[in-house]
Amino acid sequence: MSSTLEADAESVLRLVTPSLDLKRHKGQAGKIAVIGGCREYTGAPYFAAISALKIGADLSHVFCTKDAAPVIKSYSPELIVHPLLEESYTVSNFSEEERRKLQEKVVGEVDKWIERFDCLVIGPGLGRDPFLLECVSKIMLLARKFNLPFVVDGDGLFLVTNSIDLVNSYPLAVLTPNVNEYKRLVLKVLNCEVDEENPEDQLRSLAKVLGGVTILKKGRSDLISNGEIVKSVSIYGSPRRCGGQGDILSGSVAVFLSWAQQLISGHESLSENPAILGCIAASGLLRKAASLAFTKHKRSTLTSDIIACLGESLEGICPAS
Numbered sequence: 001m002s003s004t005l006e007a008d009a010e011s012v013l014r015l016v017t018p019s020l021d022l023k024r025h026k027g028q029a030g031k032i033a034v035i036g037g038c039r040e041y042t043g044a045p046y047f048a049a050i051s052a053l054k055i056g057a058d059l060s061h062v063f064c065t066k067d068a069a070p071v072i073k074s075y076s077p078e079l080i081v082h083p084l085l086e087e088s089y090t091v092s093n094f095s096e097e098e099r100r101k102l103q104e105k106v107v108g109e110v111d112k113w114i115e116r117f118d119c120l121v122i123g124p125g126l127g128r129d130p131f132l133l134e135c136v137s138k139i140m141l142l143a144r145k146f147n148l149p150f151v152v153d154g155d156g157l158f159l160v161t162n163s164i165d166l167v168n169s170y171p172l173a174v175l176t177p178n179v180n181e182y183k184r185l186v187l188k189v190l191n192c193e194v195d196e197e198n199p200e201d202q203l204r205s206l207a208k209v210l211g212g213v214t215i216l217k218k219g220r221s222d223l224i225s226n227g228e229i230v231k232s233v234s235i236y237g238s239p240r241r242c243g244g245q246g247d248i249l250s251g252s253v254a255v256f257l258s259w260a261q262q263l264i265s266g267h268e269s270l271s272e273n274p275a276i277l278g279c280i281a282a283s284g285l286l287r288k289a290a291s292l293a294f295t296k297h298k299r300s301t302l303t304s305d306i307i308a309c310l311g312e313s314l315e316g317i318c319p320a321s
């Protein structure tokens with residue numbers, strides 16, 4: 001791997017992480033919202049949303065189904081949980097008109113909040129219910145209308161792979177596929193298999209064909225591209241592959257992307273791409289935290305242990321004072 005490909009993740013973390021300042025008010029360090037959480041999955045949206053707070057965001061919301069909400073609330077009083085999304089079983093006896101009205105209501109409720117957020121994370125633990133995914137498509141269109149950045153992960157990638165137009169040519173979209181999700185995306189968009197020999201060139205082509213979205217391809221090395229540049233993050237992480245680490249990553253990308261956007265909007269001389277910076281910072285921090293958690297917990301390392309190490313890992317790179 002060439003040295004120019006490997007990003008200096010620690011420098012990026014130092015660049016984008018804002019200093020703590022008594023003059024700043026609640027909200028200025030970031031307000032993020034996770035769209036995810038259904039009957040099957042409550043852990044994934046929790047991991048994404050709590051990671052955002054642990055890194056330093058001020059407010060973290062979760063928009064999930066009615067069944068998932070009390071469960072997610074009970075994991076943490078820190079999260080603001082909206083029991084809004086509906087699955088097909090709720091509407092099984094509804095007419096077309098009643099379904100349309102319910103969708104309008106769901107999207108209308110999200111619309112009330114959306115302008116307050118700095119970034120959305122769409123997909124952790126969302127599930128694949130068709131009625132629910134239709135609503136989420138409309139939420140993505142709403143986010144695009146407000147020029148709100150969003151990170152698409154998990155089942156959000158299932159949705160996007162089947163409806164590419166939702167992200168096509170939206171430079172504020174970040175996709176964070178794992179090995180499987182990437183395979184499906186490459187097959188759908190490039191109509192070929194994953195190229196293991198030239199992963200950087202294929203990733204660049206994929207991001208370019210998608211009109212300049214940013215893609216963070218997760219794996220032994222994380223590879224990041226927006227169709228122009230390609231960067232990698234290969235810092236040593238952990239040999240534990242417990243589920244949920246991708247969810248930490250998606251919540252973290254949302255925070256670092258928001259911070260990078262804030263930084264760049266205040267410094268016209270900075271020409272870096274905030275989505276690329278956000279991905280590098282998030283990947284670097286997750287790997288540091290995973291490594292630290294593994295030294296403490298070895299084989300029993302869980303996603304919650306990695307989340308508990310996010311603060312200490314960031315402190316080691318950007319001390320709070």
Ligand SMILES: NC(=O)C1=CN([C@@H]2O[C@H](COP(=O)(O)OP(=O)(O)OC[C@H]3O[C@@H](n4cnc5c(N)ncnc54)[C@H](OP(=O)(O)O)[C@@H]3O)[C@@H](O)[C@H]2O)[C@@H](O)CC1
Binds near residue numbers: 040
């Ligand atoms: N606690 C929770 O609530 C969590 C909920 N989550 C939520 O679950 C939803 C579905 O997400 P997902 O990641 O399970 O779906 P997908 O990518 O289709 O993988 C399915 C199967 O693919 C395989 N496989 C995976 N990686 C591979 C690899 N590197 N190399 C080779 N094979 C690989 C592996 O199959 P197996 O090896 O078991 O045959 C795996 O089981 C989504 O909403 C997500 O957010 C998770 O975030 C976890 C924590």
Ligand SMILES: Nc1ncnc2c1ncn2[C@@H]1O[C@H](COP(=O)(O)OP(=O)(O)OP(=O)(O)O)[C@@H](O)[C@H]1O
Binds near residue numbers: 178220221245247
């Ligand atoms: N083989 C690997 N070696 C080292 N680190 C890895 C490896 N695979 C993934 N990772 C790290 O774990 C993070 C999460 O990637 P992973 O492929 O587990 O996501 P995921 O399948 O979406 O996770 P989740 O279970 O949350 O859905 C990546 O950003 C990367 O830093």
Ligand SMILES: [Mg+2]
Binds near residue numbers: 153154178246247
């Ligand atoms: Mg995942």
